[in-house]
Amino acid sequence: MTADCDICITGSGAGASPVAYALAQAGxxxxxxxxxxxxxxxxxxxxxxxCCRRSVYTPDLQDEQHVIEELKDNGEWSTSPTSESGWDFWxxxxxxxxxxxxxxxxxxxxxxxxxxxxxxxxxxxxxxxxWPISYADLEPYYTMVEQIVGISGRVVxxxxxxxxxxxxxxxxxxxxxxxxxxxxxxxxxxxxxSLPTPRAILSRPAHQRNSCSxxxxxxxxxxSTGAKSSARAALLNRAVETGRCKIHxxxxxxxxxxxxxxKVIAAEYFDRxxxxxxxTAKVFVVACQAIExxxxxxxxxxxxxxxxxxxxxxxxxxxxxxxAGGSGQGTFAYKDLGAExxxxxxxxxxxxxxxxxxxxxxxxxxxGRFKGGTIDFLFRHPNAIARANNQKWDDNGDLIWGKPLxxxxxxxxxxxxxxxxxxxxxxLPTDTCNVELDSRVKDKWGTPVARVKVGFHxxxxxxxxxxxxxxxxxxxxxxxxxxxxxxxxxxxxxxxAGGCRFGTDPEHAVLDSDCRVFGADNLFVSDGSFMPxxxxxxxxxxxxxxxxxxxxKIRAQLGGPVTS
Amino acid sequence: MNRRExxxxxxxxxxxxxxxxxxWQQRKVSRRSFLKAGGAAGVGLLLPVKLSAKSTPPSRKEPxxxxxxxxxxxxxxxxxxxxxxxxxxAAYLERMMSLPRFPIEEKTFILQGxxxxxxxxxxxxxxxxxxxTSTQQEQLLQKVARSSAGENWLSLLLTYIFEAVLSAPAYxxxxxxxxxxxxxxxxGFPLPNSHNTFDVLVKK
Numbered sequence: 076m077t078a079d080c081d082i083c084i085t086g087s088g089a090g091a092s093p094v095a096y097a098l099a100q101a102g103x104x105x106x107x108x109x110x111x112x113x114x115x116x117x118x119x120x121x122x123x124x125x126c127c128r129r130s131v132y133t134p135d136l137q138d139e140q141h142v143i144e145e146l147k148d149n150g151e152w153s154t155s156p157t158s159e160s161g162w163d164f165w166x167x168x169x170x171x172x173x174x175x176x177x178x179x180x181x182x183x184x185x186x187x188x189x190x191x192x193x194x195x196x197x198x199x200x201x202x203x204x205x206w207p208i209s210y211a212d213l214e215p216y217y218t219m220v221e222q223i224v225g226i227s228g229r230v231v232x233x234x235x236x237x238x239x240x241x242x243x244x245x246x247x248x249x250x251x252x253x254x255x256x257x258x259x260x261x262x263x264x265x266x267x268x269s270l271p272t273p274r275a276i277l278s279r280p281a282h283q284r285n286s287c288s289x290x291x292x293x294x295x296x297x298x299s300t301g302a303k304s305s306a307r308a309a310l311l312n313r314a315v316e317t318g319r320c321k322i323h324x325x326x327x328x329x330x331x332x333x334x335x336x337x338k339v340i341a342a343e344y345f346d347r348x349x350x351x352x353x354x355t356a357k358v359f360v361v362a363c364q365a366i367e368x369x370x371x372x373x374x375x376x377x378x379x380x381x382x383x384x385x386x387x388x389x390x391x392x393x394x395x396x397x398x399a400g401g402s403g404q405g406t407f408a409y410k411d412l413g414a415e416x417x418x419x420x421x422x423x424x425x426x427x428x429x430x431x432x433x434x435x436x437x438x439x440x441x442x443g444r445f446k447g448g449t450i451d452f453l454f455r456h457p458n459a460i461a462r463a464n465n466q467k468w469d470d471n472g473d474l475i476w477g478k479p480l481x482x483x484x485x486x487x488x489x490x491x492x493x494x495x496x497x498x499x500x501x502x503l504p505t506d507t508c509n510v511e512l513d514s515r516v517k518d519k520w521g522t523p524v525a526r527v528k529v530g531f532h533x534x535x536x537x538x539x540x541x542x543x544x545x546x547x548x549x550x551x552x553x554x555x556x557x558x559x560x561x562x563x564x565x566x567x568x569x570x571x572a573g574g575c576r577f578g579t580d581p582e583h584a585v586l587d588s589d590c591r592v593f594g595a596d597n598l599f600v601s602d603g604s605f606m607p608x609x610x611x612x613x614x615x616x617x618x619x620x621x622x623x624x625x626x627x628k629i630r631a632q633l634g635g636p637v638t639s
Numbered sequence: 640m641n642r643r644e645x646x647x648x649x650x651x652x653x654x655x656x657x658x659x660x661x662x663w664q665q666r667k668v669s670r671r672s673f674l675k676a677g678g679a680a681g682v683g684l685l686l687p688v689k690l691s692a693k694s695t696p697p698s699r700k701e702p703x704x705x706x707x708x709x710x711x712x713x714x715x716x717x718x719x720x721x722x723x724x725x726x727x728x729a730a731y732l733e734r735m736m737s738l739p740r741f742p743i744e745e746k747t748f749i750l751q752g753x754x755x756x757x758x759x760x761x762x763x764x765x766x767x768x769x770x771x772t773s774t775q776q777e778q779l780l781q782k783v784a785r786s787s788a789g790e791n792w793l794s795l796l797l798t799y800i801f802e803a804v805l806s807a808p809a810y811x812x813x814x815x816x817x818x819x820x821x822x823x824x825x826x827g828f829p830l831p832n833s834h835n836t837f838d839v840l841v842k843k
Contacts, residue, residue, distance in 0.1 A: 112843040118835050121827035124806050125837035129740040162645060178641040290827040294641060299829055402642060423825045451641065459805040459824050460798075467797050474790050476713040476780075476797060481720060488822035497642045569643040613641060 088172020171307025
């Protein structure tokens with residue numbers, strides 16, 4: 076029997092596309108099954124309704140949802156379907172996935188992130204382990220992402236800079252607002268090392284893509300120029316150009332079918348008309364973002380996998396990760412600034428692009444030694460409807476309207492600019508953060524939805540507060556007013572990983588060190604699910620890099636040349 | 640917006656109070672305090688705004704007469720800033736309700752409001768809401784806002800007024816970008832056109 080293709084990939088985002096790209100380039104035939112539509116640059120505009128209020132890049136929650144189990148302040152676990160709570164855990168269901176809608180703040184992990192257990196020891200209640208690979212194993216692929224996917228930035232020496240095999244980024248940094256200089260000056264005074272934030276945005280044209288047009292609105296919006304290094308713009312378009320990569324849209328994979336040897340033989344999906352279809356392949360790859368990847372494996376029992384693919388030791392869905400930390404803000408009122416400075420601060424196009432990693436590892440007399448994290452500075456998102464809507468409540472939480480409301484909104488928009496910071500630290504893996512199949516709620520195809528338990532470890536809050544204090548010091552030194560921060564255990568749904576740990580022991584991991592599913596030799600997981608611990612940066616660069624690594628492993632398994 | 644946080648509006652759960660008129664009359668108990676975004680201090684200097692000369696005539700019949708009257712009370716027109724009527728807020732909302740992705744519970748809840756409000760207006764003043772003076776209307780809205788259901792209804796209408804003020808003109812509000820000019824908001828580019836509004840994209 077001949078297979079329909081060499082490689083069949085479920086999902087088309089940052090975890091899927093490097094595999095599609097690399098294997099199509101190497102001469103293999105690839106079929107990508109994507110649940111959503113195929114939007115391209117002309118579809119994307121600065122439209123707050125499309126992205127954020129009618130959310131057309133993600134499913135209607137009545138059709139497809141999640142069930143969220145969270146710990147309430149009273150200590151009880153409470154369960155609610157997202158169609159009722161409105162708490163949306165989808166991040167971008169279309170060709171290119173949520174990478175279309177990322178902000179593209181790109182940081183590498185650091186060597187200690189690969190051996191958190193060895194370096195920092197166990198923490199009670201947390202399932203901390205070392206990775207089965209080291210930073211050195213992933214470094215070439217981080218570099219590959221800089222060059223192939225496209226990252227702009229500038230390397231600055233600092234105490235926690237990770238080793239690099241190249242001197243600098245292939246693309247120069249994007250233009251910056253005057254406020255970046257103020258951050259630098261404040262950090263100098265405080266003896267902190269302010270760093271230019273690398274961005275997955277082209278600062279000059281490359282790879283047949285335009286450079287950034289400085290129209291802001293990156294996060295949540297699709298990029299109209301192609302400058303944002305989404306999986307679609309950077310990789311899938313080029314994969315399709317080879318003539319060997321086919322993308323089936325509106326193809327919702329329902330289950331993977333495996334044989335009596337445990338190998339996967341077909342992906343079964345619902346097409347746009349709701350008809351069941353099948354694709355056969357030599358190798359199958361799952362990469363539909365952490366929650367859905369675990370859900371698909373759990374939904375795919377077979378003769379050798381009675382509890383779901385790779386789930387004979389009940390590890391699938393466990394140790395789900397988000398990004399711990401939170402955010403904060405300071406206000407810069409134009410009236411407190413000179414006319415020229417105010418005018419420069421008002422400039423909307425140029426970026427802030429500053430981060431701090433001085434406390435990526437902390438070792439101080441007062442707080443002790445622990446793994447810290449990253450602080451990133453950015454302007455408040457310019458979404459106008461959301462910002463106006465936030466002004467309608469007074470300090471007591473009562474609704475205001477009429478002329479007082481209009482005056483509040485006008486002041487909020489015209490009298491100041493708001494500098495925010497975000498804190499990224501490890502979301503420690505625990506037994507209270509995981510994915511299961513819900514026993515009651517189903518999607519529009521009648522299959523069980525993912526039930527996500529979103530417990531967090533209290534240690535995360537301690538680290539988050541430590542970092543927020545440092546960030547607030549920077550805002551204070553800059554002369555910002557109304558400084559506040561909010562560190563919480565609420566999971567940011569767009570910063571998600573884990574659920575299918577890679578490791579060396581099949582009893583405690585789902586994937587081997589090549590991200591191959593234990594017990595299913597021709598099945599790989601190439602999205603963020605593999606991460607046993609998350610590190611203290613946003614995930615996307617690491618997901619891209621690891622997927623290029625997995626592509627090399629697949630190529631080797633298929634007998635092709637490995638060119639890395 | 641790298642880290643996506645839980646939005647305060649997710650605490651609105653229409654099902655829990657759209658059920659009955661009695662909820663309207665129950666005094667609100669406690670509401671979750673919303674994350675405050677430190678309001679800027681100082682005196683607001685409203686910049687002159689050129690208002691659109693033409694404006695869409697308000698819908699002729701109920702419930703839209705009442706909704707338009709409430710909207711104008713919530714977001715009044717002033718000489719230097721646009722109000723609900725200036726941005727065609729009623730026509731905008733009516734159109735949005737007919738497009739995909741408008742939550743059915745919200746629709747029911749929004750349309751229920753005028754029935755309840757006019758009952759209250761009849762009880763108190765023997766007249767329908769749109770016929771009342773501005774002072775009487777304000778008095779009723781203050782009363783209504785003391786219940787959770789009433790406050791949430793007004794809050795929901797405000798949300799769609801903000802959409803009419805600040806969404807792209809392709810959707811029928813914000814004529815000649817009057818809302819963006821008022822707030823000196825730079826909307827970025829490109830703006831949506833008839834080929835890529837959300838009701839078109841949702842069918843792709």
